[in-house]
Amino acid sequence: MVKLRKIEPSDLPFLYQWENDASVWADGSNHNPLSQQDLRDYITSTTGDIYRDGQLRLIIEEQSPVTTCGCVDLFDFDVRNRRAAIGMYVSPGMRGKGVGKEALALLEEYAFSHLRLRVIYAVISSRNTACATLFRNAGYTPSSPLANWTLEGDAILWIKSSNE
Numbered sequence: 561m562v563k564l565r566k567i568e569p570s571d572l573p574f575l576y577q578w579e580n581d582a583s584v585w586a587d588g589s590n591h592n593p594l595s596q597q598d599l600r601d602y603i604t605s606t607t608g609d610i611y612r613d614g615q616l617r618l619i620i621e622e623q624s625p626v627t628t629c630g631c632v633d634l635f636d637f638d639v640r641n642r643r644a645a646i647g648m649y650v651s652p653g654m655r656g657k658g659v660g661k662e663a664l665a666l667l668e669e670y671a672f673s674h675l676r677l678r679v680i681y682a683v684i685s686s687r688n689t690a691c692a693t694l695f696r697n698a699g700y701t702p703s704s705p706l707a708n709w710t711l712e713g714d715a716i717l718w719i720k721s722s723n724e
Contacts, residue, residue, distance in 0.1 A: 562662045564618040566608045575599045578649050620663040629654040632667045643679040672722040686714040
């Protein structure tokens with residue numbers, strides 16, 4: 561069982577490792593290493609309020625035993641149209657154990673029930689079949705193929721709407 565929690569200064573070593581994992585850069589928006597100071601500045605400047613910051617990063621934490629195992633983001637937050645993009649990173653040792661599935665369900669609950677978003681979406685590389693399977697199984701619909709979206713190739717826009 562996992563929970564999502566606000567980012568804390570003690571998360572710096574994890575963030576430093578995850579943000580500098582070049583093997584996943586093609587699937588995200590980060591394409592260069594980040595320093596510990598960059599991440600320290602982010603941790604101290606973020607309020608954890610998506611309305612103030614325009615984005616929200618939450619840490620994924622396994623409950624028993626307590627293990628920091630990844631993070632989820634809501635970004636490209638559009639207040640007027642009530643939508644946001646989702647990003648997720650699960651540390652390699654925790655992949656394939658249902659952590660991403662649980663974290664995604666918790667993030668959806670928060671996004672739809674508390675933030676009252678109408679739509680959440682993810683842009684997933686066509687090569688990232690594990691991530692596409694996760695989102696498909698969670699009820700997301702592949703909406704738009706995005707040809708040549710990244711230097712590595714095509715991507716697909718996956719969308720989920722609230723039940724309002």
